[in-house]
Amino acid sequence: MDSSTLTIAGKTFTSRLIVGTGKYSSPSVMVKAHEASGAEMITVAVRRVNISVPRGGGAPRESKEASLLDYIDPSKYFLLPNTAGCYTADEAVRTARLGREAGLSNWVKLEVIGDERTLFPDNEALIEATRTLVREGFVVLPYTNDDPVACRKLEDAGAAAVMPLGAPIGSGLGIQNVNNIRIIREFSHVPVIVDAGVGTASDASQAMELGADGVLMNTAIAGAQDPVAMAEAMKLAVRAGRLAYLAGRIPRKMYASASSPVEGLVGR
Amino acid sequence: MNGDRYELAGPVTVSSLLAQLDIDPRRVAVEHNLVVLKRATFETTTVREGDQVEIVNFVGGG
Numbered sequence: 001m002d003s004s005t006l007t008i009a010g011k012t013f014t015s016r017l018i019v020g021t022g023k024y025s026s027p028s029v030m031v032k033a034h035e036a037s038g039a040e041m042i043t044v045a046v047r048r049v050n051i052s053v054p055r056g057g058g059a060p061r062e063s064k065e066a067s068l069l070d071y072i073d074p075s076k077y078f079l080l081p082n083t084a085g086c087y088t089a090d091e092a093v094r095t096a097r098l099g100r101e102a103g104l105s106n107w108v109k110l111e112v113i114g115d116e117r118t119l120f121p122d123n124e125a126l127i128e129a130t131r132t133l134v135r136e137g138f139v140v141l142p143y144t145n146d147d148p149v150a151c152r153k154l155e156d157a158g159a160a161a162v163m164p165l166g167a168p169i170g171s172g173l174g175i176q177n178v179n180n181i182r183i184i185r186e187f188s189h190v191p192v193i194v195d196a197g198v199g200t201a202s203d204a205s206q207a208m209e210l211g212a213d214g215v216l217m218n219t220a221i222a223g224a225q226d227p228v229a230m231a232e233a234m235k236l237a238v239r240a241g242r243l244a245y246l247a248g249r250i251p252r253k254m255y256a257s258a259s260s261p262v263e264g265l266v267g268r
Numbered sequence: 269m270n271g272d273r274y275e276l277a278g279p280v281t282v283s284s285l286l287a288q289l290d291i292d293p294r295r296v297a298v299e300h301n302l303v304v305l306k307r308a309t310f311e312t313t314t315v316r317e318g319d320q321v322e323i324v325n326f327v328g329g330g
Contacts, residue, residue, distance in 0.1 A: 021327075046324050046325075049289075051272070051274075061289055061290045081326065082330070094302070095324075098322070102297035169330070
């Protein structure tokens with residue numbers, strides 16, 4: 001039983017855990033957390049280079065900060081650019097194209113946000129952008145609502161996986177709609193990655209126990225008091241959850257059924 | 269450029285624009301008038317007055 005590898009669009013990853021690069025207190029903590037997580041796929045955002053005119057005038061220059069890529073070894077990790085912060089299909093498609101040129105692959109974590117407060121996806125625009133990018137040869141992994149119908153439409157549009165949210169991004173609430181995740185798994189012919197909402201290790205295990213093929217998280221690790229320890233906890237949780245799913249859990253019952261023999265009791 | 273106005277001395281190739289800005293071309297992507305450029309075309313693409321340029325790189329995200 002192979003509980004650890006994940007295959008999407010014909011590419012096999014050594015871990016079912018996908019982690020982000022945002023919100024870390026320092027690059028060195030991020031590097032250690034990535035190592036501890038055992039993840040192979042790592043998400044990154046695409047943003048404008050910071051250009052400014054130096055104090056005292058002169059020609060505009062890039063305001064130099066160390067590049068994120070200085071801290072990620074491309075021989076060890078597979079970079080998945082996202083379209084986070086995009087609110088229209090158009091913006092998301094442009095960002096995906098830029099991400100493809102900045103990186104080395106045609107993979108994209110597609111986000112088209114529909115609401116600022118919840119960061120819930122705009123399904124209609126998401127499906128449209130998926131269609132466009134699939135036509136252009138992208139491997140599209142859309143971040144979507146925990147809606148089985150939306151997931152089916154995304155799969156029909158050519159998504160290589162579907163990534164339903166467990167709860168709002170960065171909320172740490174855990175999986176809010178357990179049944180929907182299970183139904184999405186049942187309906188889908190592509191991998192299901194629970195993306196967003198994980199707060200702690202048991203949430204990741206639960207996602208895997210429900211049958212998810214993988215879990216994607218950022219804040220749960222980066223925002224933990226000890227991100228490196230949490231990264232390791234998540235690695236173990238994802239493996240444990242997957243093993244439990246494959247092992248097949250016992251049915252839930254209302255009353256007890258004794259584990260020890262009921263015969264041969266002393267004094268009876 | 270990246271949503272702000274910048275004065276250029278005259279038309280420049282994307283390669284020399286990046287050099288002027290002290291940007292390593294290997295770690296950015298460039299969009300010129302809404303068309304994303306292949307890195308190989310940085311040398312041959314010219315930026316002129318009124319053009320719209322986006323220069324992006326990877327930053328932390330989830």
